[in-house]
Amino acid sequence: MANKTAFRKSDNQEEVNMNKTVFLGALTVAGLAAGASAAATLDDVKARGKLNCGVNTGLVGFAAPDANGVWEGFDVVVCRAVAAAVLGDANAVEFVPTTAKTRFTALSSGEVDLLSRNTTWTFSRDTDLKFDFVGVNYYDGQGFLVPKALGVSSAKELDGATVCIQTGTTTELNLADFFRSNNISYEPVPIETNAEGQQQYLAGACDAYTTDASGLASTRAAFENPGDHVILPEIISKEPLGPLVRHGDNDWGDIVRWTLNALITAEELGITSANVAELASARGSNPEINRLLGTEGDLGAMIGLDNEWARRAIAAVGNYGEVFEKNIGEKTPIGLSRGLNAQWTNGGLLYAPPFR
Amino acid sequence: MSRNTPAFVRSRMLPESPPPVADTGAIRWLRENLFSSVGNTILTLVSAYVVVRILFWAAPWFFNGIWDSPSLSACREMLDGRTGACFAVLTERWNQLLYGFKYPSELYWRPTLAFVLLFVAIAPVLFIKYLPRQMLVFTGLYPFIAYWLIWGGSVTVPVFALVGVLAGAVVYRRVLTVSAGVAVLAGIIAAMVVWWAAGRVTASMEGVFALEPVASRDMGGFMINLMLGVICVSLSLPFGILLALGRRSSMPIIKWICVMFIEFIRGVPLITLLFVANVVLAYFLPPGTNFDLILRVIIMITMFASAYIAEVIRGGLAALPRGQYEAADSLGLDYAQAMQFVILPQALKISIPGIVNVAVGLFKDTTLVSIISIFDIVGMIRGPILASTEWNGVYWELYGFAALLFFITCYGISQYSQWLERQLQTDHR
Numbered sequence: 001m002a003n004k005t006a007f008r009k010s011d012n013q014e015e016v017n018m019n020k021t022v023f024l025g026a027l028t029v030a031g032l033a034a035g036a037s038a039a040a041t042l043d044d045v046k047a048r049g050k051l052n053c054g055v056n057t058g059l060v061g062f063a064a065p066d067a068n069g070v071w072e073g074f075d076v077v078v079c080r081a082v083a084a085a086v087l088g089d090a091n092a093v094e095f096v097p098t099t100a101k102t103r104f105t106a107l108s109s110g111e112v113d114l115l116s117r118n119t120t121w122t123f124s125r126d127t128d129l130k131f132d133f134v135g136v137n138y139y140d141g142q143g144f145l146v147p148k149a150l151g152v153s154s155a156k157e158l159d160g161a162t163v164c165i166q167t168g169t170t171t172e173l174n175l176a177d178f179f180r181s182n183n184i185s186y187e188p189v190p191i192e193t194n195a196e197g198q199q200q201y202l203a204g205a206c207d208a209y210t211t212d213a214s215g216l217a218s219t220r221a222a223f224e225n226p227g228d229h230v231i232l233p234e235i236i237s238k239e240p241l242g243p244l245v246r247h248g249d250n251d252w253g254d255i256v257r258w259t260l261n262a263l264i265t266a267e268e269l270g271i272t273s274a275n276v277a278e279l280a281s282a283r284g285s286n287p288e289i290n291r292l293l294g295t296e297g298d299l300g301a302m303i304g305l306d307n308e309w310a311r312r313a314i315a316a317v318g319n320y321g322e323v324f325e326k327n328i329g330e331k332t333p334i335g336l337s338r339g340l341n342a343q344w345t346n347g348g349l350l351y352a353p354p355f356r
Numbered sequence: 357m358s359r360n361t362p363a364f365v366r367s368r369m370l371p372e373s374p375p376p377v378a379d380t381g382a383i384r385w386l387r388e389n390l391f392s393s394v395g396n397t398i399l400t401l402v403s404a405y406v407v408v409r410i411l412f413w414a415a416p417w418f419f420n421g422i423w424d425s426p427s428l429s430a431c432r433e434m435l436d437g438r439t440g441a442c443f444a445v446l447t448e449r450w451n452q453l454l455y456g457f458k459y460p461s462e463l464y465w466r467p468t469l470a471f472v473l474l475f476v477a478i479a480p481v482l483f484i485k486y487l488p489r490q491m492l493v494f495t496g497l498y499p500f501i502a503y504w505l506i507w508g509g510s511v512t513v514p515v516f517a518l519v520g521v522l523a524g525a526v527v528y529r530r531v532l533t534v535s536a537g538v539a540v541l542a543g544i545i546a547a548m549v550v551w552w553a554a555g556r557v558t559a560s561m562e563g564v565f566a567l568e569p570v571a572s573r574d575m576g577g578f579m580i581n582l583m584l585g586v587i588c589v590s591l592s593l594p595f596g597i598l599l600a601l602g603r604r605s606s607m608p609i610i611k612w613i614c615v616m617f618i619e620f621i622r623g624v625p626l627i628t629l630l631f632v633a634n635v636v637l638a639y640f641l642p643p644g645t646n647f648d649l650i651l652r653v654i655i656m657i658t659m660f661a662s663a664y665i666a667e668v669i670r671g672g673l674a675a676l677p678r679g680q681y682e683a684a685d686s687l688g689l690d691y692a693q694a695m696q697f698v699i700l701p702q703a704l705k706i707s708i709p710g711i712v713n714v715a716v717g718l719f720k721d722t723t724l725v726s727i728i729s730i731f732d733i734v735g736m737i738r739g740p741i742l743a744s745t746e747w748n749g750v751y752w753e754l755y756g757f758a759a760l761l762f763f764i765t766c767y768g769i770s771q772y773s774q775w776l777e778r779q780l781q782t783d784h785r
Binding site: 059098106 | 429448452457729738742748
């Protein structure tokens with residue numbers, strides 16, 4: 001089609017179009033080849049013996065290596081759970097650190113099998129970028145952090161303020177939308193990482209720092225005087241953060257989706273890393289627990305795994321509630337409350353479909 | 357005659373008296389350098405005030421520093437409101453800052469040994485007049501030893517790589533009598549043939565004298581900066597010389613290839629090239645090919661540095677008087693000989709400050725790789741360390757440490773280059 005139209009145009013134009021066609025052609029070939037390999041991610045992972053999992057280069061509580069170089073955090077757990085379910089070993093994960101700018105290419109080029117990197121589920125990312133979000137592991141929203149001394153009690157009073165903002169993220173776009181719809185102006189101070197934002201904010205380079213509320217809480221917790229800073233009440237966006245996979249391999253997407261659901265359901269059913277071995281040792285009275293842990297039916301076979309997949313995942317990392325408490329919960333320095341991320345039975349949004 | 361008779365003639369020398377107090381020693385120096393005019397006096401006082409203020413602020417920060425603590429909050433508790441640094445982050449995470457967080461800690465001796473040997477290897481190059489020439493043999497072997505130490509694996513890989521290089525060199529020597537260009541080509545082909553043949557053999561010899569292999573993506577910290585800096589600078593020098601000569605060549609195809617390469621690379625920011633190395637190449641390579649990321653980065657940075665060094669050396673070539681070229685021609689030297697014995701020694705000498713400038717700049721530019729999620733020292737600080745719950749919020753100590761390491765290295769390089777310039781000074785200025 002591009003070629004046909006090109007013939008009618010002048011020579012110059014034709015050459016440009018031809019070049020474009022060749023370039024696009026090369027891209028398509030590369031894309032097709034990538035798609036072909038993606039069709040059997042599960043086989044690739046099994047053959048490799050390792051799960052390639054894209055994570056953040058460092059976000060407090062969500063993903064960071066400890067002093068011994070072992071990755072830990074709320075997002076990291078998803079990778080470990082999938083590895084435990086598929087390969088039987090929660091440590092069989094090759095963590096590929098990605099920045100906000102390299103994360104999507106890492107996934108679409110096949111460098112990682114799964115991206116679990118506090119990534120917001122949006123329409124265009126799901127459709128246009130050709131990814132599949134398999135669920136939500138953290139419901140977040142964008143907020144503002146300001147010094148108390150600024151004397152601001154609402155984000156709508158931030159007219160003319162300088163705002164530190166991470167580039168290449170949805171927060172950047174939300175910020176523009178919020179200020180435009182409220183008819184007030186702001187001056188963005190672009191930053192690259194959360195650490196940099198923290199620094200710029202403390203150095204006074206910006207009046208307000210905006211990012212997901214969870215990030216603001218952990219950022220504030222690291223301050224020398226957390227009491228001198230307030231998080232404004234406005235939450236200006238919905239930020240459902242979740243793991244994602246490439247379009248085109250639904251079997252693999254199912255495995256990741258239901259591993260995440262297994263962790264959420266486990267909390268709802270009261271299965272913990274402590275009692276999972278006992279519950280799975282024999283068929284119990286609750287049929288859903290039996291199905292989930294593989295003592296009844298064969299749900300595992302339907303997603304191409306054995307029947308103990310969920311048992312392994314829960315034993316390795318614990319249920320959703322345990323993961324939350326251990327990494328970002330109220331007892332950690334980050335101190336996030338469950339809020340929207342409580343089970344639906346406790347007034348939150350976590351609602352895993354039934355295992356049936 | 358009496359008109360010319362002076363009224364007074366001193367018949368005895370006056371004894372030497374000391375110069376006035378205000379014109380000697382420290383006081384004179386102060387007067388001449390710090391208080392020579394009203395403007396200077398004001399500037400001196402203002403600077404003195406600033407320096408003292410900084411000292412008053414920094415001294416307690418430094419001397420109250422806590423060197424042993426499990427986390428930043430513990431540090432703050434120990435300081436109990438006083439100003440003080442939390443150097444504990446350095447004592448706890450020094451290994452991550454130097455080697456990255458995935459390099460196996462029981463193998464730290466390997467990159468450390470490679471680092472120490474680096475000095476042994478470059479010493480004969482840097483101080484060629486003072487050390488025996490035989491030491492240059494070790495310099496030639498060093499890249500292969502260092503590769504083996506840092507990446508591990510079977511010793512056959514570096515050995516066969518070395519054999520390939522030697523084969524290429526021998527063929528080059530043999531063919532050199534025919535023509536320099538053909539000799540280079542023949543040498544490269546010979547090396548390729550050896551490597552290709554070796555590639556078939558090494559696969560079956562994986563366990564021979566094997567050190568535990570370490571993958572590229574497990575490396576990080578200051579080690580990466582040093583590796584990239586050393587490798588790329590040493591590779592870009594020969595490439596830069598070739599490009600500079602190519603650009604001045606009278607053969608149009610060679611000339612235009614060199615011009616286009618240099619102008620293209622100089623017209624593109626390094627960070628763009630790094631992004632290409634990281635993300636764009638992944639689309640074009642067949643899926644499943646694992647083209648080592650560090651190798652990609654080395655290629656890109658070397659290309660970048662070569663273009664800059666080529667221009668510096670071209671400046672040196674252009675600065676030589678035409679007579680030098682003509683003198684070489686009149687001696688009956690061919691192009692290769694003229695360049696080797698007459699032109700390049702002089703041109704490179706003129707280019708030293710520029711080359712060092714590029715090298716220092718390049719070394720510092722290696723921190724840009726943190727943007728493409730390689731954990732060099734800045735990447736380690738920005739990512740894992742500042743994102744750990746223990747050390748979230750420590751900035752001055754970490755970045756200060758990185759700055760110190762870079763300063764030591766870069767200042768060392770610049771001191772050496774000044775010394776070298778003095779050594780090579782042959783004009784009598």
